[in-house]
Amino acid sequence: MNTIETNRPARGAWNKYAQLASSAVVYFAAVFCCVWFYSSDIALAQETNNSDIVDTTLADSSSSDLTTQDSSIIESVLASSVIGETKPAKPTGLIAWRKWNAFLLVIFFSGAIIFFTQKAKAGKSLFIRKIPGLEAIEEAVGRATEMGRTVLFIPGIQELDEIQTIAGVTILGRIARITAEYETPLMVPVRYPLVFAGAQETVKQSYAEVGRGDFYRDDMVRYVAGEQFAFAAHVNGWMMREKPAANIYMGGFFAESLLLAESGFASGAIQIAGTAEPAQLPFFIAACDYTLLGEELYAASAYLSHEPLLLGGLKGQDLFKASLIAIILLGVIGVLVFPDTLGNWLTVLLNGEYNN
Amino acid sequence: MKRTVPIILAVSTASILALVFFLNRDFAMFFGVTPDDIKQEILIWVTIIGGFTLILGVVSILQVNLKSFSQKKPDRWYSLVTIISLLVMAIPGIFPGPETEVGKVLYTYLPSWIGVYGSQNGIIVNWLFDHLDAPMMSTMFATLAFYIASAAYRAFRARTLEATLLLVAAVLVMFWRVPMGEAVLNMVSPEIPEWINMILMRGVNASVQRGIIIGAALGAASMSLRIILGIERIYLGKT
Numbered sequence: 001m002n003t004i005e006t007n008r009p010a011r012g013a014w015n016k017y018a019q020l021a022s023s024a025v026v027y028f029a030a031v032f033c034c035v036w037f038y039s040s041d042i043a044l045a046q047e048t049n050n051s052d053i054v055d056t057t058l059a060d061s062s063s064s065d066l067t068t069q070d071s072s073i074i075e076s077v078l079a080s081s082v083i084g085e086t087k088p089a090k091p092t093g094l095i096a097w098r099k100w101n102a103f104l105l106v107i108f109f110s111g112a113i114i115f116f117t118q119k120a121k122a123g124k125s126l127f128i129r130k131i132p133g134l135e136a137i138e139e140a141v142g143r144a145t146e147m148g149r150t151v152l153f154i155p156g157i158q159e160l161d162e163i164q165t166i167a168g169v170t171i172l173g174r175i176a177r178i179t180a181e182y183e184t185p186l187m188v189p190v191r192y193p194l195v196f197a198g199a200q201e202t203v204k205q206s207y208a209e210v211g212r213g214d215f216y217r218d219d220m221v222r223y224v225a226g227e228q229f230a231f232a233a234h235v236n237g238w239m240m241r242e243k244p245a246a247n248i249y250m251g252g253f254f255a256e257s258l259l260l261a262e263s264g265f266a267s268g269a270i271q272i273a274g275t276a277e278p279a280q281l282p283f284f285i286a287a288c289d290y291t292l293l294g295e296e297l298y299a300a301s302a303y304l305s306h307e308p309l310l311l312g313g314l315k316g317q318d319l320f321k322a323s324l325i326a327i328i329l330l331g332v333i334g335v336l337v338f339p340d341t342l343g344n345w346l347t348v349l350l351n352g353e354y355n356n
Numbered sequence: 357m358k359r360t361v362p363i364i365l366a367v368s369t370a371s372i373l374a375l376v377f378f379l380n381r382d383f384a385m386f387f388g389v390t391p392d393d394i395k396q397e398i399l400i401w402v403t404i405i406g407g408f409t410l411i412l413g414v415v416s417i418l419q420v421n422l423k424s425f426s427q428k429k430p431d432r433w434y435s436l437v438t439i440i441s442l443l444v445m446a447i448p449g450i451f452p453g454p455e456t457e458v459g460k461v462l463y464t465y466l467p468s469w470i471g472v473y474g475s476q477n478g479i480i481v482n483w484l485f486d487h488l489d490a491p492m493m494s495t496m497f498a499t500l501a502f503y504i505a506s507a508a509y510r511a512f513r514a515r516t517l518e519a520t521l522l523l524v525a526a527v528l529v530m531f532w533r534v535p536m537g538e539a540v541l542n543m544v545s546p547e548i549p550e551w552i553n554m555i556l557m558r559g560v561n562a563s564v565q566r567g568i569i570i571g572a573a574l575g576a577a578s579m580s581l582r583i584i585l586g587i588e589r590i591y592l593g594k595t
Contacts, residue, residue: 096380103378109574113581161402163576166583166591173590193413194406202591219420223413227489229496241431255500262503276572278565283504286511294568298575301590302582309587317578321571 101349108323113316120308126315133272133290134303137248140270141178144245150185151175152244154235154260156251156275157228160194163298164276168251169195169202170301171274175248176206180215187244188221191231196223232256236263249273249288250297253280261287274300363586369398370584417442445489448472448480525560528552 120126144151153175155168172188179186188203190196200221207216225231236259239247247264249257250273257273257280264271265287273284274292284291292300295317302310327346334342376391384390389397421435429435452459454470463470472480514520531537532552541548582588 094379094383094386096378099378106374109577110581113578117587159406161399163579167576167579170579170588170590192406193409193411194402196413196416197409198591206590219416219423221416222420223416227493229493233492233496237434255497258503258507259496259500262507276568276576278568281568282511283507286507294572295575298572298579301579301588305590310582313578313582313587317574320578321574324570324574 101351109316109320112319113313116315116319117309117312119315120312126308126311128303128311128314131292131296131299131303133274133292133296134300136270136272136290137175137304138178140246140248140272141175141182141184143270145182145184147245149245150187150242151179152235152239152247152264152269153186153188154247154249154251155188155190155195155199156249156253157191157231157256158252159192160198162252164252165195167298167301169198171248171250171297171304172199173202173206174301174304176203177210180207180210180212183212183215186220187238187242189224189231189235189238190221191224191226191228193223196221228254228256229259232259235260239263239267239269243267244269247271249275249284250292250300251275252277253284258283258287264288359589363589367584367586370580373398374580374584414442414446445481445484448484453479525556529556 116126141151153172155172156162156165158165160166160169176186178184186203188199190199200218203221204213204216207213224234239260240263244264244267247260247267247269249260249271253260253273253275254277257275257277261271261273261284271288272290272292273288274297275281275284276294276297278294281291281293299314299317302314305311330342331346331350334346336343373395376395379391381390381392384393418439421438424435425432425439452462454460454463508526512519512523512526514523529552531541532549538549541552579588
């Protein structure tokens with residue numbers, strides 16, 4: 001266990017971050033307020049429309065024969081209208097109020113992250129649990145440098161719109177900075193063209209940022225194959241021929257996880273894996289030296305950066321997780337001991353039922 | 357500008373998609389489109405961009421393998437096979453079918469080629485897929501059994517308390533899942549299979565998996581928020 005001390009960057013950088021963050025929040029809030037403002041008008045308009053529909057349909061029904069389908073439509077409209085009903089009207093309008101619980105959680109979660117980010121900005125040191133797998137990354141790259149061999153990095157086999165791939169690409173950015181500083185060869189095979197473009201740009205920028213742009217080569221990131229097992233076959237063959245010193249797997253993996261990890265083990269590389277796929281974690285644990293479990297994958301980029309702004313996000317996440325654990329425990333007690341009060345209240349909170 | 361525009365794009369797109377989650381279909385009454393339409397439209401943009409990047413992918417494959425072959429590297433023959441495979445699969449696929457305007461003209465002069473190219477059933481691409489691609493993929497998947505055996509051999513060696521617990525749990529689950537093992541367990545006591553299911557799988561296993569899933573979901577949300585707020589910018593090469 002150790003403490004990562006945050007370094008306070010130049011004031012100008014903070015101002016830039018603060019401006020960006022506050023602009024995003026103001027933008028988000030402004031759009032939300034506009035939508036809220038118009039929602040009441042739309043709700044009224046829809047209630048009027050419902051009445052009109054009922055009147056029109058009833059008028060039509062008197063002058064023509066109705067099919068069974070027409071009757072059911074009228075019944076459903078009548079059931080949903082406010083005529084003769086004492087039950088409160090179903091919520092309408094622009095905002096999906098039934099998701100109030102999710103909105104509440106988003107606000108609390110965002111608040112926790114912003115709070116700790118601000119705390120980090122103020123120069124307070126933040127305690128972050130040591131993650132052995134991430135501590136070993138620099139060691140693995142150092143080993144590759146000493147051996148004069150390549151570092152293999154795979155950002156998963158999912159498309160770029162998957163959050164695990166985004167996490168993988170952000171970690172790639174951090175690792176590319178280390179390989180650039182150490183002048184260690186890097187190989188990044190990818191399965192999707194969009195990931196190829198994203199990863200290539202990330203590596204290129206990372207090399208440029210540390211002033212080693214001349215060491216960057218376009219073939220560091222390679223589009224290999226669109227097929228899952230063709231991709232695995234290519235990477236396995238490459239590993240057995242080239243014998244990389246360090247294999248880093250970060251992202252979403254499926255049936256090919258063990259094929260890759262076992263080949264890597266056979267090639268004698270130090271292996272670090274991270275995925276949020278629970279079904280693949282046992283394979284990585286069995287075949288790799290270090291494995292990042294679930295959330296550690298998403299924390300890796302912030303952890304490797306040692307940036308207070310990013311570490312603040314991790315602390316916020318931890319606070320939210322602690323709150324969730326408390327809610328789960330409270331829920332268990334509530335359902336067992338006070339099912340009609342606390343248990344019911346928590347069920348409403350989790351189900352997000354509106355106006356029940 | 358080089359970094360500001362991508363950040364604005366990332367922040368605004370992510371904000372829109374997050375906001376869409378909290379909107380009703382009544383949104384269409386005011387703006388003419390439903391929240392789902394907006395989401396679908398953005399996903400279509402992603403698909404279009406993905407289509408363009410496919411060209412980059414093909415160029416990357418050709419560049420890497422042609423370079424390897426021309427420089428006479430030890431693995432140059434694999435590169436040659438890759439290039440030939442790419443062309444053999446791609447050319448019949450992009451050649452116009454007989455139902456297209458170009459195909460009608462082309463196959464007037466080359467009637468024997470009808471039914472071989474294009475996108476209809478029974479063409480050469482389908483044949484290549486069914487008789488080469490699919491069997492090779494199945495073969496790769498089948499080798500997984502051997503990899504599992506070698507990984508399990510290492511993982512299940514009872515060197516520590518944790519490894520011993522893993523070994524015991526694995527043996528019990530294997531006994532429960534294999535029909536013959538289940539029959540043996542039933543002979544000892546019919547309650548044992550149910551006990552393994554309840555305690556190991558639906559108890560310990562399910563709770564640990566849910567813990568990992570909840571943690572991963574929070575991590576994903578936290579990371580999304582860092583990107584939406586423009587804090588995480590490493591994808592631009594910036595710490």
